[in-house]
Amino acid sequence: MLVKDGVATKEQVYTRYPAHELLIKPKAIIECYESIPCNPCSTSCPFGAITIGDDINNLPKVDFDKCTGCGVCVYSCPGLAIMVCEIFENKARFKIPYEFLPYPKENEVWHAVNRKGEVIGDALIEKVTLTKRQDRTVLVQVLVDEILLYDFVTIRRKL
Ligand code: SF4
Numbered sequence: 475m476l477v478k479d480g481v482a483t484k485e486q487v488y489t490r491y492p493a494h495e496l497l498i499k500p501k502a503i504i505e506c507y508e509s510i511p512c513n514p515c516s517t518s519c520p521f522g523a524i525t526i527g528d529d530i531n532n533l534p535k536v537d538f539d540k541c542t543g544c545g546v547c548v549y550s551c552p553g554l555a556i557m558v559c560e561i562f563e564n565k566a567r568f569k570i571p572y573e574f575l576p577y578p579k580e581n582e583v584w585h586a587v588n589r590k591g592e593v594i595g596d597a598l599i600e601k602v603t604l605t606k607r608q609d610r611t612v613l614v615q616v617l618v619d620e621i622l623l624y625d626f627v628t629i630r631r632k633l
């Protein structure tokens with residue numbers, strides 16, 4: 475439970491995802507559960523898909539009709555609370571933020587990790603993006619089995 479151990483429950487996670495059929499296209503999943511004065515997700519979105527409103531303490535909301543899954547909000551969020559997700563052919567493709575060294579490389583297979591930090595499967599690294607505007611937050615595109623859709627949250631290098 476979030477307030478006890480910092481781990482969101484499955485029920486909390488589900489509230490952040492769009493309807494399953496919408497995930498045939500990439501959509502931003504925002505796991506920002508606490509009211510804090512923060513809004514780079516909203517101001518960075520080139521498509522106006524994230525709104526916070528007049529009170530900067532409001533939780534961000536995604537308009538899934540406007541979201542293109544571009545990933546700008548993923549590396550713009552200082553809390554690393556956003557990822558992009560889509561599903562196809564029994565796989566789930568995520569764009570996640572990553573800030574540890576060494577960075578992953580394309581075609582490597584890393585551990586897929588859940589919100590408790592547990593290894594839950596494999597994650598194929600498809601693409602690694604780092605532009606100047608990302609300020610050292612790498613955008614990593616990974617592929618995992620669709621069964622991990624609501625559990626996967628990050629990657630860990632295999633030793
Ligand atoms: S993924 Fe792109 S379009 Fe979607 S909310 Fe984030 S910045 Fe906006």
Ligand code: SF4
Nearest residue numbers: 506512514515551553
């Ligand atoms: S930028 Fe990140 S931490 Fe800040 S409000 Fe948006 S989702 Fe939450």
